[in-house]
Amino acid sequence: MIVLVVLVVVVIVLVAGGVVLVRRARTKEHPGVEGEPEAPSRASAASTTEEIPTPTVEELERLLEAELEEPPADSAVVAEAEPEAAVEAVPEVIEKARLRDRLGRTRSAFAGAFGRMRGRKVDAETWDELEEALLLADVGMTTTSQLLDAVRTRAKETSATEPDEVIALVRDEVVALLDGDTTDRTLHVAGDELNVWLFVGVNGVGKTTTIGKLASQQVADGKRVVLAAADTFRAAAADQLALWAQRTGGEIVRSNQDGADPGSVVFDAMSAASSRHADLVLVDTAGRLHTKANLMEELKKLRRIVDRTPGACKEVLLVVDASTGQNGLVQAKQFADAVDVTGIVLTKLDGTAKGGIVLAIQSELGLPVKVVGVGEGVGDLIEFDSSEFASALFEGIDAG
């Protein structure tokens, strides 16, 4: 509580001080800040304020509880794809892409940093180049230093002097980091019971697309899949998921209106799934920045609703965009704290982005990458292969 009181006072002081500062600033020149005839930031702040007195979590939960006792008959609609259409839509076998092939797009540029290093003895510059390569892959300073320290030790032990040997050591070290003894990359589904996979992440990482692809694969596997469109915030997110449901022959549970309570969608999806004896519910949630406390509370609530069927929640998958920088680690930590993430889906790995941040996530939080997205096709969501990934970290990097 001490902290709190001090904080509040600090803010008060700042408020008053800020007022004075603004007045002073106004009398001075302040182009670009106060000079705008239309101050959109002002408007934005004003609207933020309207949002603040949101009901507390408890209130929300009470509301929800009340709602759930008697779920309004038409709060959500279960749309089942036409059986015939469904049969047609299900591909017999989905041909999965191979990580190596996709990553191969940049393979031709393999010369890069390490090509230049070859034929030279390992020296200080080599280590600098290795460091730069890892940094360029978004591995981050902390993990990079740890990796290279380990490699230096190993290099001494094995008296490796050729760059090739050292590169191999780095690769081994990366694989060792990724493949711990307890690393479990399977997506869990138990037979004869309701399984739920919850998909979470910040905005724009590819949650809906991932669900669409996974649904196709699971349906092709003979599973009965229900998609829960619990992203009721983004315009047309449910439509996007509905199109996937149509394509895959899965069922979708969605709300009739935007901005509906995602909790009731999840609840309805769960009950629809159990009454239809579905095997798997894939829950799409709205993208949210991990810094927004109220949205993270909402996510916890969704998880609690899933947990009303004990043991149903088999996976909580954090979707991470391969181009994410160091903030990815912070994201993972916050989401893991909130909803107990079980694994990572690394998307958009078919570009030149290396997704090195998953190394930091694995090393600091022990969260394994379970699947990776390497293209737009349904078969482009594939199993993660640590040694392919480790090799790819250095490809296409031109340390010029």
Add this chain to the structure above:
Amino acid sequence: MFDSLSDRLEGIFAKVRNRGRLTERDVDEVSREIRLALLEADVNVRVVKAFIARVKERAVGQELSKALDPGQQFIKIVHDELVETLGGTTGKLTMSPKPPTVVLLAGLQGSGKTTAAGKLARLLKSQGLQPLLVGADLQRPAAVEQLRVLARRVDVPFYSDASDPVSVARNAMAEAGRLGRNIVIVDTAGRLQIDSELMDELRAIDAAVQPQNTLLVVDAMTGQEAVNVAEAFNETVGLDGVILTKIDGDARGGAALSVKEVVGKPILFAGTGEKLDEFEPFHPDRMAGRILGMGDVLTLIEKVESTFEEEEKRRAEEMLQSGRITLEDFLEQMQQVKRMGPLQNVLGMLPGMPKELRNAEIEDKEIAKIEAIIRSMTPEERRKPEVINGSRRLRISQGSGTSTSDVNNLLKQFKQVQQMMKGMPGAARKGKKGKKGKGPRLPVGGGLPGGIPGLSSR
């Protein structure tokens, strides 16, 4: 987790400040630390190199010789260099002399193009322009529908058809002429910069509509990849500017620096939240200030300005000047502060905030508890807490559902706060500088706005 860039630089500069002079070796050491900090903030490795080289050159050069306070001088050098790199001024769209003006949005999947299109339309409309939103993303399922909904929400006409992206863009131009719209915003599908087919398509759209503003939409959380993306899009369509999205998160936004350095064109707008009006001109000076640990004071002030009523502001000021604060005032201020958003976010914008405080978990429950205690007091008790005796204390704790020790704690701390307030009368009159070094119990005293004179008023 690791230190924020601000914390790091603050740590370094504290070191420099404590020394009298800045030697070349100091510059080297500081540069190394800045490199590390920038890397952790996702600035591209090569951009960091160039940046450091420039800072070094400026620092070791003539500026140092006449430095009175080398520490401050150095901060200023880095700050200026950051502002320069980020773009000196807030950019504006280029208007075509012959309407309609065309804005083309391009970028990777998930960077926020569609949302940015809707927000931009809203902003331009509020500036008196007549935008037309065009959905040329026929790739992602329901992307057109998403933009259609956004267009309806911001009350702007919308165009799309089912032909192909290039035709949609071309047809939209005719539609704009027919409807008499003077600015056309074209949303395109997200694409990887190495997808040559889609990059060709983008080039074709670009050729078809001849935009005055081809804007790259970049996620503030992007890592090293930002440079590759910016380079490729720039080569393909010749970028005129950048929109930085999702800066309301806690990513340090090094991508902004990388992209700016590569493209050389201004970052025009920034997406600051999920709502359609949370979109504003990009402020390079604020971004630089934030990076330098000066906090985002200007944004905070704007927030305060828009949240607090004139009357309330006057009272806050009076309260500060008189150095007297009652629990009533306290409660009221707390309500105001709550309206500004989660306390955590507000704190993040405060400069010089110690890390422990910035990262402190502030539970809403705790705030609610304090509120409950104060609300359980009579008006007299709120004004004169010293009248609270044992039985009153019991009543208050029962009324608020807390324990008497909670009440005691609050009263004790409030007393300290009062003393602190008395310790800094006139702070408001003198503005920020007067506060420096005062407030013995306030660890942030020295870091309040203007802790670095001469920079905050830029």
